[in-house]
Amino acid sequence: MDWRDGTAAGGENVETDRYLxxxxxxxxxxxxxxxxxxxxxxxGEERDGQLAELFRIAHSLKGMSATMGxxxxxxxxxxxxxxxxxxxxxxxxxxxxxxxxxxxxxxxLEQTLAxxxxxxxxxxxxxxxxxxxxxxxxxxxxGAEGSACAVPSDKRDGAREVADDVPMCPDExxxxxxxxxxxxxxxxxxxxxxxxxxxxxxARAVLVHRxxxxxxxxxxxxxxxxxxxxxxxxxxxxxxxxxxxxxAAERLVxxxxxxxxxxxxxxxxWANRQRESSSPGDTPxxxxxxxGVVASTAGTSAQAVRDQWLRVSVDKxxxxxxxxxxxxxxxxxxxxxxxxxxxxxxxSVLDRVGHIAQALQETVNxxxxxxxxxxxxxxxxxVRDLSRQLQKPLELEWYGVETELDRTVIDDVFEALxxxxxxxxDHGIEPLDQRRARGKPEAGRITLRAYSTGQxxxxxxxxxxxxxxxxxxxxRAVERGWLDPVAAARMSPEETYELLFQxxxxxxxxVSDVSGRGVGLDAVRERVMALGGRVDVQSEPGRGxxxxxxLPSNRxxxxxxxxxxxxxxxxxxxxxxxxxxxxGVEDLQxxxxxxxxxxxxxxVPIVDMGLWLYDxxxxxxxxxxxxxxRVGDRQVALAVDRVLGQQEVAxxxxxxxxxxxxxxxxxxTLGDGSVAFIVDPEACLQHARVPSGVRGGENG
Amino acid sequence: MMEGLPVVVFDLGTExxxxxxxxxxxxxxxxxxTPIPHTLPFIVGVVSLRGSILPVIDLRVRFGxxxxxxxxxxxxxxxxxxxxxxxxxxxxxxxxxDPDAVEPPPALAGGIEAAYLRGVLQTEHGVLVLLxxxxxxxxxxxxxVAEVQRRASGVS
Numbered sequence: 001m002d003w004r005d006g007t008a009a010g011g012e013n014v015e016t017d018r019y020l021x022x023x024x025x026x027x028x029x030x031x032x033x034x035x036x037x038x039x040x041x042x043x044g045e046e047r048d049g050q051l052a053e054l055f056r057i058a059h060s061l062k063g064m065s066a067t068m069g070x071x072x073x074x075x076x077x078x079x080x081x082x083x084x085x086x087x088x089x090x091x092x093x094x095x096x097x098x099x100x101x102x103x104x105x106x107x108x109l110e111q112t113l114a115x116x117x118x119x120x121x122x123x124x125x126x127x128x129x130x131x132x133x134x135x136x137x138x139x140x141x142x143g144a145e146g147s148a149c150a151v152p153s154d155k156r157d158g159a160r161e162v163a164d165d166v167p168m169c170p171d172e173x174x175x176x177x178x179x180x181x182x183x184x185x186x187x188x189x190x191x192x193x194x195x196x197x198x199x200x201x202x203a204r205a206v207l208v209h210r211x212x213x214x215x216x217x218x219x220x221x222x223x224x225x226x227x228x229x230x231x232x233x234x235x236x237x238x239x240x241x242x243x244x245x246x247x248a249a250e251r252l253v254x255x256x257x258x259x260x261x262x263x264x265x266x267x268x269x270w271a272n273r274q275r276e277s278s279s280p281g282d283t284p285x286x287x288x289x290x291x292g293v294v295a296s297t298a299g300t301s302a303q304a305v306r307d308q309w310l311r312v313s314v315d316k317x318x319x320x321x322x323x324x325x326x327x328x329x330x331x332x333x334x335x336x337x338x339x340x341x342x343x344x345x346x347x348s349v350l351d352r353v354g355h356i357a358q359a360l361q362e363t364v365n366x367x368x369x370x371x372x373x374x375x376x377x378x379x380x381x382x383v384r385d386l387s388r389q390l391q392k393p394l395e396l397e398w399y400g401v402e403t404e405l406d407r408t409v410i411d412d413v414f415e416a417l418x419x420x421x422x423x424x425x426d427h428g429i430e431p432l433d434q435r436r437a438r439g440k441p442e443a444g445r446i447t448l449r450a451y452s453t454g455q456x457x458x459x460x461x462x463x464x465x466x467x468x469x470x471x472x473x474x475x476r477a478v479e480r481g482w483l484d485p486v487a488a489a490r491m492s493p494e495e496t497y498e499l500l501f502q503x504x505x506x507x508x509x510x511v512s513d514v515s516g517r518g519v520g521l522d523a524v525r526e527r528v529m530a531l532g533g534r535v536d537v538q539s540e541p542g543r544g545x546x547x548x549x550x551l552p553s554n555r556x557x558x559x560x561x562x563x564x565x566x567x568x569x570x571x572x573x574x575x576x577x578x579x580x581x582x583x584g585v586e587d588l589q590x591x592x593x594x595x596x597x598x599x600x601x602x603x604v605p606i607v608d609m610g611l612w613l614y615d616x617x618x619x620x621x622x623x624x625x626x627x628x629x630r631v632g633d634r635q636v637a638l639a640v641d642r643v644l645g646q647q648e649v650a651x652x653x654x655x656x657x658x659x660x661x662x663x664x665x666x667x668x669t670l671g672d673g674s675v676a677f678i679v680d681p682e683a684c685l686q687h688a689r690v691p692s693g694v695r696g697g698e699n700g
Numbered sequence: 701m702m703e704g705l706p707v708v709v710f711d712l713g714t715e716x717x718x719x720x721x722x723x724x725x726x727x728x729x730x731x732x733x734t735p736i737p738h739t740l741p742f743i744v745g746v747v748s749l750r751g752s753i754l755p756v757i758d759l760r761v762r763f764g765x766x767x768x769x770x771x772x773x774x775x776x777x778x779x780x781x782x783x784x785x786x787x788x789x790x791x792x793x794x795x796x797x798d799p800d801a802v803e804p805p806p807a808l809a810g811g812i813e814a815a816y817l818r819g820v821l822q823t824e825h826g827v828l829v830l831l832x833x834x835x836x837x838x839x840x841x842x843x844x845v846a847e848v849q850r851r852a853s854g855v856s
Contacts, residue, residue, distance in 0.1 A: 568734065613737035657743055657755045657784070657844050661736065667746060667753045675734040675748050 023068050024117050030057050031113070035106045035381045042099050042384070048088075048250045054102070055084040061109070070122040073112060079134035080105050086141035088250075089257070098141075101133055103381070166191075166268060167222040167238050176219050177270060180242035186216075186249060186269070192237040192256045193264035201231035204261055208237060211255040216243035314408055317367045324361045328648045329669075331357050336671030358559070358648055368408070372450035372459070373401035375414055379421060383446060386425040392432060393443040394425055400632075403450035405457055409551060412527050413459065416535075419524045420461040420547045421446060428463035428545050438542065440464065451632040453576050453682045456533075456665070457553055458632065462546040468539040470496045476505065497537045501525045558651050560668075560678065561627060564642035565609045566616050569676040571649055571668060572638065576681040578630050580643045582623035595619070597637045599628055605688035606637045609679075612687060613663070629681035636685040651678060662686070704796035709828065710775065711789040713765045718797070718821075718828045719775075725783065726776040727791045730756075740844050747785055749776070756785035762840060763812050779834045782841075797821055802830060 034057045041050035058081040065073035080102070087094050094102075108130055115123050166189055169177060180187050192208050194201060205228035212218060220240040223233050241252065249267040256265035331353050338346055376398045387394040405413065429435075429444030436442065449460040474488040477499045483491075499505060503522040521535075524547075528535050533551040560571035561580065581587075581599070588595050589603060596603040606626065610618030618625070618639045626637040649668040658664055665680035707718035708727075728749070733756055735745040742761040746753050754776065760767055774785045805817035816839070818830040 652753045657739075657757075657782075657841050658736065658746070660844065661738060663738070664736065669748045669753060673748055674732070675746050675753055677734075677736070 020068070020116075020120065023064055024113060027061060027064060028110070028113055030061055031106055031109050032377065033057055034061075034109075035103070036377065038099065038102055038106065039380050039384060041094075044093070047093055049247055051084060051088050052247075052250055055081060055088065058084055070116070072122050072126050073109070076105075076126050076131060076134065077109070079131065079138060082138035083134065083141060086138055088253075090141065098137060101137055103385075104130065105134070106381075169240060170220060173220045173240060177240070177242070180217075180219075181270065183244075185242045185244050186246070187242045188240075188249065188267055188269040190216075190239040190241055190252050190256055191264075191266050191268060192239070192262055194235045194237065195261040195263045196235050198235075198261045201233070201235075202229050203231075204259060205229060205231065205233070205237055207259045208256055208262065209239070211259055212239045212241060212252060215251045215255050216241035216248055312367070314368070317364065320364050321368070324357070324364050325650050328357045328361060329650050332648065332671045354648075361648070366404070368406055369404035370407050370410060371401055372398075372403040372405055375405065375410060375417070375459075376401060376448050376450075378414060379417070379448070382418065382421065383425065386422065390425060392425065392429055394429065395443045395445045396448070397445065398448035398450075400450035403452050403457060405450070405551070406553075409531050412531055413549065413551070416524045416527045416549060417448070417459070417461060419521070420549075421448075423521070423547075424461055424463035424465065424545070428465035430466045434466070449632070452553065453573065453631055453665075453680060456680065456682065457551045458682075459549040459551070460546055462544060464544040467541040467543055468493075468497060468500070468537070468545055469541075473497075473499055477502075480504070493539070497539065500537070501535070558649055558666075558668075558678065559646065560649050561646055562644040562670075562676065563625075563627065563638075563640040564644060565618060565640050566614045567641075569644065569670060569674065570609070570640070571647075571676050571678045572627055572629065572681065573665070573678065574646065576629045576631065578628040578635070580625070580627045583626050583637075584623045588624075597626055597628075599635065599637070602635060604628060604635045604637045605685075606639055607684045607688045608639045609684070610639070610641060612684075629684070631682045631685045634685055636681060636688050638679070638681070638684055649676070649678070704798050706794055706796050707828075707830070708775065708794055709792045709825075710773075711792060712759055712763070713768075713789070716792070716826060716828055717788075718795075718830050719777065719833050721794055723777050723779065723833055724775050725778055728774045728776065728785075730772050730774045730787060740840075742840065743844060744787065747774075749785070752783070754783055754785045756787060757837075757840060758787045759836075760787070760789075762836065763816075777833060777837075779837045782837065784837060795823065797823070797828070805829070 034054060037050045037053040037057070041047055041054065058077050062074050062077040062081060065071075065077060083098065083102070087098070108127060112123060112126060115121075177187055190212055192212075194204050194208075198204055209218070209221070209225065209228065218239050218241055221228065222238040222240075227233060228237060241248075243252070245251070249269070252267050253265045256262055331350070335350055335354070338350060341347065379398075380396055383394050383396040386392075424446050425444070429446070430438070430440075432442060435444065445464045447460070447462040447464075449458075449462070451458055470493050473496050474483070474491065477483045477496075478485050478488050482499070482502070501521045501524075503520075505520060505522070525535050528549050528551070531551055533549060535547060535549050537545065537547050539545040558571070559574040561574055561577050563570050563572060579599075581597075583597055587598055588606075589598060590596070591603065595606045597606055598604075606619070606624075608617055608619045610616045618641045625640050625643055627640060627643065628635055628637050647670075649670070651666040651668060658667070662683040663680055664677055666678040668676050668678055670676050706721040708721050708724045709716060709718050711717075731747045731749060733745040733747055736743065736755075742758050744756050744758045744761075746755050756774065758767065768789060772787050772789060773791045774787050775791060776783060776785055778784075802819040802821045805814045805819050807814050812829070812831075816832050816836050818832045821828050821830065
């Protein structure tokens, strides 16, 4: 059924829509993986393995596209597959032009998918120059390298994709095959074609046999070894092999191809002959396992993966979250009402309900979250392109991939990071000669970092470039007529950085192709503010610049540690709390006139919360009550008056009047109806870093 | 008088003020208030009210009048997206006024700048000053934000 013609019955449309969504999701994952593998290939990491991966992906995309009736896509991916197949037979790595072409292919495929997503159909035509280039390249590669390792050509005959010419496996070998598979070995047939013009067919067969045996265990061969030796075969040899190494398929093909007069060698992963034969109407996911030059060692088939996923609208998850929040609150109320009960059963049920509510809460929360890795993975390709475009060697590294971000903000954060990374590459990192002159490593380093403070998620983009040129920024602001020179000269560096976020500001000496397109940091700030977050910047001349995005965490219920500061209840997010300790005088040291706490070989600054918030010190008689909090890779010890215990609380985010209070991350109501303040540990850490005496009177 | 614009009338110091009734969500006896450190004096704290948590502003302090310790009432008002509790001396009544009878405010009425006023009007109970609540609250918010920034940047 052609799902695009719109004549299908309603029910079927729903079905096809569902398949289309699955197709789009799976295809865009594959394209992402394709880009990743191509980057690794370009960097020279285990080239053979990457090529195999690239080939597998192109092949899967081709099969999936054909199944959906996207013939242009299927044709294009087929051409990519040809190129990759030809590369596999080459001794030399692909040229930069070919790699660029493959990168461009990933882009075109991505754009095509976007079109499909928007319109439900593929574009009428894909870029003609790109298609022509693909064909030229594959022909050139195939011509240059003969056919040492050709790829089965199934362009016109998808139905015959499964090589039904694979010999039957004799019964006596079945057991060995099963055992080898169970042991996780690579099992499959090596098909070797000898040049028909070969004069010494017997000798060649023996050499091939030997070459194959050198890599894998030969379980069976067709024709039988004796007939091979006698040259008693047409021109094809089959070896059923088992090998332990993951890259065995690769090595087998190489080994067999190394024998003179071998015109073709390929590896077919073991496929149970009982399986249904593949046909164009088959689900796309079955095709990767049904043939393929390389054994699929990945284990899980795409179908299996697909069945474990469910796509649900964000609205439903939100509703679920709200009910969970309500459940937690009501449970806490019940607990308060029954606080004085002596009935053991009531207590035990209450506890149990508490645990269930918490587990439910966490599960529902996690539904909305995705790991920062998903975000970061999109950038290596961009940095690579920037590096070439700007003629600057660049390195990208990242930390905190496990940090969870709300799914709904991912796209906006991505856009913001695109700007910041471009900015870092273009303006932040110095030109090569300058870096050399400064004695810095040639490659400019861009670091992405994500971490959570419980109430906020922070995402940082840091470069090791020249830092923000405060003078240049001031000059620009004066030129723009925003400031008079006197006012500009009086501005602190921090105030000067603020100018960067003004619409229409650009410090680039030359309007470059990369970030001189009139979208700047103002766009970044706007995007982040629309998410309820903010952006700030730190910079050090000659050392680099750090942009930090603060995003509110959308968690409605938090696990917190309740403490008393003065007589008010405060809540510290448990995600930040490392430990609550009693500190005696012997646990403390003084650094620059301030107390620090020795905690697991680190010296942790102490913030006396009572003193800071109420001018009523919490640190008086020993032992002091300290709660050690972690913020990113730093720690801070919050001194409080009393530690009360853990609880689940509903978080009311700040709005209006209270939004700007730095230490206040949110508000919550306790079981007795009183209000507790949720503390942002990061603000406390910032406070700890301000030298004493700077803040007006608070420390005096 | 059945026609006209309904207005909630309340006392603050020696004057009588009014705000449109649709901006007033509730009138309460002042519940226990939790003070918040590092806020300007007119933000007296937060209260928990029927499941939501509201910041509370002492309108006397906001306008620079002396604080009053007497029995006080809280009006829950809404401007834009924000709900706020306003502490006033006493909420009197809801009356209907004739919008055409409202005169532009003098530069200073009852010690409050004209910018925060919509106008004044003679009623049978005396002069009624109509507050521009949106303006009062937005300014308060901006001042608090500025205060936070002042503290955060370490400038004293």
